[in-house]
Amino acid sequence: xxxxxxxxxxxxxxxxxxxxxxxxxxxxEYILRPDLKHVExxxxxxxxxxxxxxxxxxxxxxxxxxxxxxxxxxENIKHLAVEYPVVILTGYSDLEFAVKSLSMGVSDYLVKDxxxxxxxxxxxxxxxxxxxxxxxxxxxxxxxxxxxxxxPAPMWVYDPETNAILDVNEAAIxxxxxxxxxxxxxxxxxxxxxxxxxxxxxxxEALGSASDRTIQSHRKKNGTIINVEIINNYIYFKACKRVIxxxxxxxxxxxxxxxxELQNKQLREIAWxxxxxxxxxxxxxxxxxxxxxxxxxxxxxxxxMLDFIFSSAEELDEIIRDISAKSEEAFSDLNKEK
Amino acid sequence: MGVPVxxxxxxxAVLFLHEVMVRESNFADDIKSxxxxxxxxxxxxxxxxxxxxxxxxxxxxxxxxxxxxxxxxSDLNDDIYVIVVSSSLNSLDRKIAKNYKHVVxxxxxxLNVDVCERLKKQNSLKHLFAGx
Numbered sequence: 001x002x003x004x005x006x007x008x009x010x011x012x013x014x015x016x017x018x019x020x021x022x023x024x025x026x027x028x029e030y031i032l033r034p035d036l037k038h039v040e041x042x043x044x045x046x047x048x049x050x051x052x053x054x055x056x057x058x059x060x061x062x063x064x065x066x067x068x069x070x071x072x073x074x075e076n077i078k079h080l081a082v083e084y085p086v087v088i089l090t091g092y093s094d095l096e097f098a099v100k101s102l103s104m105g106v107s108d109y110l111v112k113d114x115x116x117x118x119x120x121x122x123x124x125x126x127x128x129x130x131x132x133x134x135x136x137x138x139x140x141x142x143x144x145x146x147x148x149x150x151x152p153a154p155m156w157v158y159d160p161e162t163n164a165i166l167d168v169n170e171a172a173i174x175x176x177x178x179x180x181x182x183x184x185x186x187x188x189x190x191x192x193x194x195x196x197x198x199x200x201x202x203x204x205e206a207l208g209s210a211s212d213r214t215i216q217s218h219r220k221k222n223g224t225i226i227n228v229e230i231i232n233n234y235i236y237f238k239a240c241k242r243v244i245x246x247x248x249x250x251x252x253x254x255x256x257x258x259x260x261e262l263q264n265k266q267l268r269e270i271a272w273x274x275x276x277x278x279x280x281x282x283x284x285x286x287x288x289x290x291x292x293x294x295x296x297x298x299x300x301x302x303x304x305m306l307d308f309i310f311s312s313a314e315e316l317d318e319i320i321r322d323i324s325a326k327s328e329e330a331f332s333d334l335n336k337e338k
Numbered sequence: 339m340g341v342p343v344x345x346x347x348x349x350x351a352v353l354f355l356h357e358v359m360v361r362e363s364n365f366a367d368d369i370k371s372x373x374x375x376x377x378x379x380x381x382x383x384x385x386x387x388x389x390x391x392x393x394x395x396x397x398x399x400x401x402x403x404x405x406x407x408x409x410x411x412s413d414l415n416d417d418i419y420v421i422v423v424s425s426s427l428n429s430l431d432r433k434i435a436k437n438y439k440h441v442v443x444x445x446x447x448x449l450n451v452d453v454c455e456r457l458k459k460q461n462s463l464k465h466l467f468a469g470x
Contacts, residue, residue, distance in 0.1 A: 272428075276396055279425040279447070280349065287355040287448025294362070294451070308351040 003032040008124065009055065012038045013045045014062040014089065019112060023060060023089070023120065030121035042068040042076070049080060056084055057128050063090040063098060070097060074104055081105030085131035087123055089115075107131060154228075154247045156183065157237065163187040166242065175249065177221030188245075193217045193225055215250065226251045266330035270323055277319050281312040288312075340366035341466045342387075346378045346405070347371075347394040347423070356392055356423070356449050363454030366390070375400035379408055388417035390463065391440075392449070395424045395431065406438040419463060423449055 008031055014020040020038050027034040037054070039045045042065050048054045059080065063070060080086055081104065088109040090098040098109035107127035110119065148155055154172035158165045168183040178186070194217035214230050228247040235244045288305050291297070297305065343366040347353045353371050360366050372378035375397055382391075395402035402422065409418070420440045424431055425447040435444045442462040445453055458467045 275428040276426045279427055280396070283425045283447030284349060284351050284355070287359075287450065288351065290448060290450050291355060291358055304354075308354075312351070 004030055004121070004125075005032045007033045007035055008128070009035040009057045010037070010060060010124070011045065011048065011054075011056040011058070011084075012036060012060045013040075013042060013065065014038065014060070015040045015065050016062070019062070019089070022115070026115065026117040026120045027124075029117035031124075041065065042073065046076075049084070058124055058131075059084045059086045060124075061086055061088055063088055063094050063101075070094070074101060077101060077106060078104050081107070085127040087127050148244075151246075154249075155245060156247075157235070157242050157244050158188045160234075160241060160243050163189050165191070166237075172247070175220075175247075176218070182221070188243075191218050193219050218247070227254050263330050266326060270326055270330070273319065273323055273326075278316070278323075281315040281319070285309060285312045340364065340368075342366065342368040342385075342389040343370070343392065344378060344382065344389055345369060345371045345392045346373075346375055346397070346402070347392075348373050348397040349394070352394070352447065359449045359451055359454055360392070363451045363458070365454045365458060374398075375402065375405040379405060382409075382414065382418070383412070386415050388415065388466075389419070390466070391418065391420045392423050393420050395422060395426065403434070406435075406441065409440050410438055419466075421445060421457060423447055 010027065012020060012023055014023065017040075020040075024034070024036055024038070027036065037048065037056070039048065045059075049056075049059070061073075061077070063073065065073065068076070077086060085107040086105070088098050088101055088106050089112055090109055091112050095111065098111075101109065107130060108123045110123055148157075148167075149169050151169055152171055154169065154175045156165050156168040156172050165183050165186050165188060168180060173180055173183065176183075176191075196214045196216060216228055216230050217225050218228050219225055227250050229250045231246040233244050233246075235242050288308055292302070292305055343360055345353060345356050345360070347356065350373065353373060357369055357371060360369055370381065372381070375393075376399060378391075379400070382389075393402050393405060400408075402424070406420065409420070418440055419442045420438070422431075422435045422441055422444045423446075424444070427446070432444045435441050443457060443460055445457070457463060
């Protein structure tokens with residue numbers, strides 16, 4: 001039959017030379033280039049594994065070794081199995097123990113008397129592939145956890161049934177001032193002073209945000225109330241439905257908006273004054289001058305016109321002072337905001 | 339000569355000026371002046387016949403807009419023609435004025451003889467002066 005042409009690096013930890021030889025022969029039957037490293041003691045294997053210099057595709061481990069008890073071995077296997085696929089080699093007497101080791105992360109166990117070349121080959125391949133798959137899953141899980149933990153935006157997860165906060169990231173702890181423990185002892189409702197601030201939401205929406213966001217008022221540890229833009233999403237965490245919250249503090253944004261709105265209002269008032277109030281005495285003056293040019297006014301009427309001109313000038317003066325005061329007010333308000 | 343004219347403006351000087359201009363331009367002899375919109379409306383409700391109103395917008399109490407709204411809501415004579423005379427340079431005011439059915443024109447203050455002459459030839463008004 002055709003042998004597997006891949007080079008597979010195997011670390012065999014086995015104190016019985018006969019068993020070791022058998023394993024080696026079985027491996028060679030199906031694998032063209034088994035790169036086998038054989039050690040007889042666990043303590044010898046340890047530096048090879050922890051060094052990082054040597055790289056193995058799989059570890060075949062005898063359960064009964066002279067330099068380590070089974071209990072200690074299991075403790076070591078737990079760590080080992082994170083890095084490498086581990087297949088246990090055992091006799092019938094330790095079968096129960098071998099079965100238990102599966103829950104420690106061991107990939108497979110083989111009963112020595114029943115091992116054949118095919119069984120060994122299949123177990124080796126299967127364990128390597130499965131371990132690779134689990135590892136990539138774990139890495140992806142870590143990546144997602146990092147996205148959560150290292151996100152610069154405050155985020156937390158809560159249980160929609162009880163409202164209890166289950167996890168919180170660094171940014172939330174820094175922004176809100178509560179410690180992680182304090183967060184985990186809180187409910188979502190305790191954090192949130194005001195559920196939805198429609199008024200603020202409208203303003204933020206007008207800036208171009210999507211409409212699936214709500215604005216809530218939250219209390220920080222130091223008592224300050226902040227306005228936060230909230231995006232909620234459901235996630236399934238360990239098979240339970242959870243809500244993941246992304247909170248963006250928009251307090252300053254809103255304050256700035258309010259200042260701009262106030263200034264706009266003042267500028268509109270000024271514009272209104274320019275177009276209505278200033279124009280009134282000016283148009284009156286123009287009319288009077290027009291009338292005086294065309295003549296045909298008696299002395300009394302001329303006197304009256306001069307009075308009108310004077311009062312128009314006074315009115316203009318007052319309006320200009322008023323506008324100037326309003327303009328100053330509008331700009332000083334905005335500067336205060338800065 | 340001409341048609342009866344009603345002038346509504348809270349500014350005494352403007353009222354005087356407008357009276358002079360309307361008279362000088364031979365727009366009308368029969369002129370009634372009001373410095374408040376309320377009494378002007380009361381007078382109009384009783385009068386209820388063909389006339390031209392020169393209406394100011396910014397007035398204390400009832401504004402020119404309020405006056406126009408009341409006029410539109412009433413079932414007064416269709417031959418009541420309103421010319422809005424405003425000191426406002428705001429183009430929005432001109433647009434708003436067009437929405438009232440009695441309004442036939444919008445002119446900026448000050449009213450002068452030339453403006454009055456032009457108004458006499460205005461499409462909605464020229465029939466009033468055809469005989470003169």
